[in-house]
Amino acid sequence: MVTSSSVTTRPALVLASASPRRLELLAQIGLSPDSVQPADIDETPHPNELPRLHALRLARSKAETIASRLADAALVIGSDTVVALGRRILPKAEDEATARYCLTLLSGRRHKVYTAVSCRPSAAWPEGHSNERIVESYVIFNRLTPQHIDALIENGDWNGKAGGYALQGAAAAYIRQIGGSASGIIGLPLFETTQLLRGQPCPAGMGWVP
Secondary structure, three states: OOOOOOOOOOOEEEEOOOOHHHHHHHHHOOOOOOEEOOOOOOOOOOOOOOHHHHHHHHHHHHHHHHHOOOOOOEEEEEEEEEEEEOOEEOOEOOOHHHHHHHHHHHOOOEEEEEEEEEEEEOOOOOOOOOEEEEEEEEEEEOOOOHHHHHHHHHHOOOOOOEOOOOOOOHHHHHEEEEEOOHHHHHOOOHHHHHHHHHOOOOOOOOOOOO
16 A cells, blocks of 8 residues: 555545445445445534534534554545434434434424534555535425334344434335435435545546546
C-alpha cells in the first residue's frame, strides 16, 4: 500500500460502518470498499441538538475516527441516519419496546429522515479532500393499528433501525409516501456519495466511480 504523499495508485476506500444496508447500497452502484472498519463512537445526542446537526456530527466523527487510525493512503466514508419528528430524535430500536414506541409515534404521521455522509482522507493521502453532504427526506406512514404494529414487531426487521423500521422491509406495506432520497432513507444517499467520490483527486482512470 502506498504511504507516500505522491500517490500513483488509487487510495483505499474504507467504509466506517458495519451496516449491511450501506454495503448493499454501495454494491448497487458497483462499489466494494477495500475495507470495512466500524467506528465505535458514542451516538448519544447532545442536549438540545437538532436532528440534522446530530446526523452530520456523527457521520463526521465516524469518518474522522477511522481516518486518524490509518497509516496508508485512504479515503474514509462515514454516514449516519436520523429519524426525526420535529426536533425529536427517535432512537435506534434495539428491543421490541423501543420499536413499538417508535412505530406508535410514527403512525399516521409525516416525519423527516436526515442522512449525512462525510468523506475524510487519511494523513497518508494529503491530496484528498474532506467533504460532506446531508440529505433531508420525508416519509408518511399510514395509520397503524395495534395489529399492524404487532405484525411489524413479529417480523423483526426493526432491529437496529433508526425509528424502528426499514424502508426496504415489511414497513413498506404501510408507507404511503416518501420524498427525497430513497437510498438516503435506507442509509446512504447514493447520488451525493457518488458526487463526493468524483470530486476526489485520484490519478486519471483510477477513481472509484466512472
